[in-house]
Amino acid sequence: MLRWLFLSLVLFVSPVAAQEERSLGNASDASGCMNCHDQPAVTSVLHxxxxxxxxxxTGVVDQGCQNCHGDSRDHVARLRGREARPPPSVVFxxxxxxxxxxxxxxxxxCHEGGTATHWQGSLHQTSNVACTNCHKSHPVQDPVLVKTAQAPICFSCHADKRAAALKPSHHPVTEGRMTCADCHNPHGSLTQTMLRGATVNDTxxxxxxxxxGPxxxxxxxxxxxxxxxxxxxxxxxxALLKQRPPFLCQNCHDSSTHNSQPFSGASLPGGALPSKQMVLRACLNCHSAVHGSNHxxxxxFSR
Ligand code: HEC
Ligand code: HEC
Ligand code: HEC
Ligand code: HEC
Ligand code: HEC
Ligand code: HEC
Ligand code: HEC
Ligand code: HEC
Ligand code: HEC
Ligand code: HEC
Structure with missing residues (x-):
């Protein structure tokens, strides 16, 4: 029984032990890490x-992979008598x-200024979201920086936005023609809801x-x-409207004006009195320049 245990220990441990010999004392040299981590998913970081x-x-010359993974000396030279290999000081x-x-x-x-200026205190930072929840550092191309690949990463936490993007009228985000980051700065900004512009309208x-205008x-x-x-x-x-006219307009424009009749099924085509304020584009049949007019x-706003 004891002999069997010993044999299996040697069998399991010896390949790693051999690798260790080659890389001892080489924590600051990326190629030292590669002695054990030569899987393509890891080595892609070299590019x-x-x-x-x-x-x-990048600090690569002095620190190798420790520029991100921190002190890894104990990890490279697993201490004698320790059962498990201690991990590098930063594991992502x-x-x-x-x-x-x-x-x-x-x-x-290393990334304090630029678009990350407002990271500290941003809703993502204070909600304990990690840079690496969005970013991948090993792939040659970080997916979150790729237009077509970004939204699914955001959707993984903001599922309600996936549901919204599936509705008939939506910004072409899922089509890859624009990104969430076109409107938001995911690193935080001075506006509510982390918008790029100073206000919603600016954005x-x-x-x-x-x-x-003006x-x-x-x-x-x-x-x-x-x-x-x-x-x-x-x-x-x-057109991404919250409500359909006439109801949208009637949130503010009430019966004191010309459109004082109540709208019901009878005002629709087929009803008793089809109303030009209900059919087709409703109020927009006449008030078509609803964003403002220079005429x-x-x-x-009728022209
Ligand atoms: C002698 C072989 C060897 C060398 C050299 C080595 N590693 Fe490892 N590394 C391992 C093994 C084995 C594991 C898996 C540990 C485990 O699963 O317990 C590992 C795991 C890791 C992990 C994942 C840690 C975790 O707990 O999930 C990281 C990150 C890592 N190594 C980084 C590095 C870096 C950076 C270097 C160079 C500074 C390096 N390794 C050098 C053998 C090595
Ligand atoms: C030792 C300093 C250092 C550390 C630590 C570091 N970076 Fe970088 N990072 C850089 C440098 C330098 C560049 C290249 C910048 C440039 O070209 O303008 C860069 C570029 C990037 C880019 C742009 C990549 C591209 O392809 O355009 C992203 C994203 C990034 N880093 C994210 C991260 C994340 C996430 C981490 C933590 C896991 C991290 N960085 C840790 C120094 C660092
Ligand atoms: C919520 C997701 C998310 C988090 C968290 C996040 N990023 Fe980003 N990051 C992005 C997106 C999306 C872009 C691309 C922005 C664009 O297209 O303008 C980006 C771009 C970058 C870039 C490329 C250059 C630039 O400034 O645009 C760097 C560097 C970077 N992030 C570093 C970081 C660091 C460091 C952290 C943590 C402190 C972090 N990011 C946290 C989503 C995130
Ligand atoms: C920019 C910072 C950065 C650098 C430089 C870096 N890593 Fe990583 N490493 C990460 C992050 C972040 C992860 C988590 C996975 C990912 O983002 O791709 C990771 C994951 C790992 C893992 C675990 C892989 C797994 O699948 O669990 C190993 C092993 C590793 N790195 C080794 C290395 C080695 C070896 C080097 C140098 C050749 C290196 N790393 C350079 C940031 C970095
Ligand atoms: C066309 C610009 C635009 C795009 C693209 C966009 N957003 Fe927004 N987002 C906004 C505005 C504006 C608000 C503020 C809404 C309000 O005040 O009613 C907001 C609010 C939010 C909020 C917080 C409030 C809420 O509604 O939950 C989250 C989370 C959010 N967006 C995530 C996303 C994600 C994830 C994507 C990508 C799938 C995305 N946004 C794409 C403009 C945009
Ligand atoms: C790891 C999960 C995670 C990922 C990935 C993530 N977020 Fe968030 N996000 C959060 C959390 C947690 C909050 C805090 C508020 C909340 O719970 O909605 C938040 C808040 C926000 C807000 C502000 C909401 C407000 O009410 O002001 C916006 C905008 C936002 N995220 C956009 C994005 C975008 C864009 C991406 C992709 C680039 C993204 N998020 C990726 C977790 C995430
Ligand atoms: C990064 C550029 C960009 C920003 C910022 C932006 N949009 Fe858009 N918007 C687009 C594109 C692209 C389309 C799609 C046009 C098309 O399909 O031809 C669009 C379409 C629309 C439509 C018409 C949708 C339809 O189904 O007909 C409305 C309404 C709209 N945007 C409102 C807004 C509002 C409100 C904001 C601010 C919260 C905003 N947009 C911010 C690029 C943008
Ligand atoms: C009073 C309500 C209202 C406000 C506020 C409003 N819109 Fe609209 N918007 C509409 C209506 C109604 C339509 C549909 C027009 C149509 O079908 O001709 C529309 C259509 C659009 C369209 C798509 C069709 C087109 O005309 O290009 C865009 C883009 C758009 N709005 C952008 C904006 C932007 C940007 C703002 C803020 C500066 C804004 N809207 C503010 C009511 C509004
Ligand atoms: C959030 C409230 C609001 C909504 C929704 C709204 N409006 Fe207005 N509208 C106003 C205000 C405020 C004025 C300015 C009234 C004034 O100057 O007396 C105005 C002015 C007008 C005027 C010019 C009236 C005048 O006395 O000169 C017309 C026409 C008009 N709106 C049509 C529409 C139409 C059509 C819609 C729907 C697409 C709509 N409005 C949606 C608030 C709104
Ligand atoms: C058949 C065309 C037509 C339709 C449909 C229509 N309007 Fe008008 N609207 C007008 C005309 C013409 C005026 C100018 C009346 C005047 O100057 O006395 C006007 C004036 C207004 C005014 C200015 C206040 C007033 O009474 O003078 C408002 C507000 C208004 N409309 C809102 C609406 C809303 C909201 C709808 C949809 C429920 C709507 N209109 C549908 C033709 C129309």
Whole structure:
């Protein structure tokens, strides 16, 4: 029995022991790590921005893979008498991942300015989201930076946004024509809901400039906030509208004006009195320039 145990120990341990000999004392040399970690999923990191020796900011020349994984000497030279190999001081994934704070400190240590200026205090940071929940460092191309691959990563936590994107009217995010990050800065910003622009309207108008104005005749809610009438993520109404006209308009414009009749099934085609304020584009049949008008007689947004 004892002999059998001994034999199996030798069989299991010896290949690793041999590798250890080759790499002892080489923690600061990436090729030392490669003696044991030559799987393609790991070595791909050698072809990324983080392992460029000519770029002093990566620290690769002095530290090798320890630039991200931290002190790994004990890991490389497993201490005698220890049963398990101690992990490198920073592990980013898997069951033995370091605490989120420690992982984030490592990445943020080199990435403080730029688009990550407002990371500290951002909702993602304070909600204990890790850089590595979104970023992968080993693949040659980090998926979250690829237009078509980004949204599924966000959806993994924001499932309601996947549901919205499946609705008939939506921004072409799932089609890969734009990204969540076109409107949001996932690293945090000064606005509520981590928007790119200083306000909701600033964000929308970077792409929909024709709605910016100033117009000769302005429609107050448009100047105030696009999201009074639109929802950014997806709806069952056309044109990302929260409601369909006339009901949308009647949230604010009530019966004191010309459209004072109550709308019901009778106002629809087939009803007793089909109403031009219900059929087709409803109020927009006449008030078509609902975002504002530059026409001399466009006061009622009819042209
Ligand atoms: C002598 C072989 C050997 C060398 C050299 C080596 N490793 Fe490892 N490494 C291992 C083994 C074996 C495991 C799996 C440990 C386990 O599952 O208990 C591992 C696991 C890891 C893990 C995952 C840790 C975890 O707990 O999930 C990381 C990260 C890692 N190594 C990084 C490195 C880095 C960085 C270097 C170079 C500085 C390096 N390794 C050098 C053998 C080695
Ligand atoms: C030792 C410093 C250092 C550490 C630690 C570090 N980075 Fe970097 N990172 C860099 C440098 C340098 C670049 C190249 C920047 C450039 O080219 O402008 C870079 C580039 C990037 C890029 C852009 C890659 C691309 O293909 O354009 C991303 C994303 C990134 N890092 C994320 C991370 C994440 C996530 C972590 C933590 C797991 C991390 N970094 C840790 C220095 C570091
Ligand atoms: C919620 C997801 C998410 C988290 C968390 C996150 N990032 Fe990013 N990161 C992104 C996305 C998306 C982009 C691409 C932005 C774009 O397309 O403009 C990006 C871009 C980057 C870039 C590329 C250059 C740049 O500034 O745009 C770097 C570097 C980077 N992130 C570092 C980090 C670091 C460091 C952390 C943690 C402190 C972090 N990220 C946390 C999603 C995230
Ligand atoms: C930019 C920071 C960074 C650098 C540089 C880096 N790693 Fe990693 N490493 C990570 C992150 C983040 C993960 C988690 C998986 C991922 O993002 O791809 C990881 C995961 C690992 C794992 C575990 C793989 C698994 O599938 O569980 C090993 C082993 C590893 N790295 C070894 C290395 C070695 C060896 C080097 C140097 C050749 C290295 N790493 C360089 C950030 C880095
Ligand atoms: C066209 C711009 C735009 C795009 C694209 C976009 N968002 Fe938003 N998002 C906004 C605006 C504007 C708000 C604020 C909504 C409000 O005030 O009613 C917001 C709010 C949010 C919120 C917080 C409030 C809420 O509704 O839960 C989350 C989370 C969010 N977006 C995630 C995402 C994700 C994930 C994606 C990608 C699938 C995405 N967004 C794409 C503009 C956008
Ligand atoms: C690991 C999970 C995770 C991932 C991945 C993730 N988020 Fe988040 N996000 C959160 C948490 C947690 C919050 C905190 C508020 C909450 O619970 O909704 C948050 C908040 C937000 C908010 C602000 C909500 C508000 O009410 O102000 C936006 C916007 C947002 N995320 C966008 C994104 C985008 C864009 C991506 C992809 C690039 C992404 N998130 C990826 C977990 C995640
Ligand atoms: C990064 C550019 C970009 C930003 C920012 C942006 N949009 Fe869009 N928007 C688009 C694109 C692209 C389309 C699709 C146009 C097409 O399909 O031809 C679109 C379509 C729309 C539509 C019409 C949808 C339909 O089904 O007809 C509305 C309404 C709209 N956006 C409102 C907004 C609002 C409100 C905001 C701010 C919260 C916003 N957009 C921010 C690029 C953007
Ligand atoms: C008072 C409600 C309301 C507000 C506020 C509003 N919209 Fe609209 N929007 C509409 C209606 C109604 C339609 C449908 C128009 C149609 O079918 O002709 C529309 C359609 C659109 C379209 C798609 C069709 C087109 O005209 O290009 C875009 C893009 C759009 N709005 C952007 C915006 C932006 C950007 C803002 C903020 C600056 C905004 N909207 C504010 C009511 C509004
Ligand atoms: C959030 C409230 C709100 C919504 C929704 C809204 N409006 Fe308005 N609308 C206003 C305000 C406020 C004015 C300015 C009234 C004033 O100056 O007396 C205005 C002005 C108008 C005017 C010009 C009235 C005048 O007296 O000069 C017309 C026409 C109009 N809206 C049509 C519409 C139509 C059509 C819709 C639906 C697509 C709509 N509105 C949706 C708030 C709203
Ligand atoms: C058949 C065309 C037509 C339709 C449909 C229509 N309107 Fe009008 N609307 C007008 C005209 C014409 C005026 C200008 C009346 C005037 O100057 O006395 C006007 C004026 C207004 C005004 C300014 C206040 C007033 O009474 O003078 C508001 C607000 C308004 N409409 C809202 C709406 C709303 C909301 C709807 C949908 C429920 C709607 N309209 C549908 C033609 C229409």
């Amino acid at each position: 990324t921005a983080h392992m460029v020796k000519a770029d002093a900011r 994934a898997g069951p033995r991942a370091s605490p989120v704070e420690k992982r984030n400190e490592t990445c943020a240590g 929308c108008l970077t792409c929909h400039d024709e709605k910016r 117009f000769l005749w302005e429609h107050a809610p448009v100047q105030e906030q696009c999201t009074i009438c639109h929802t950014p993520h997806g709806t069952v109404q056309p 001399p007689s466009g006061a009622r």
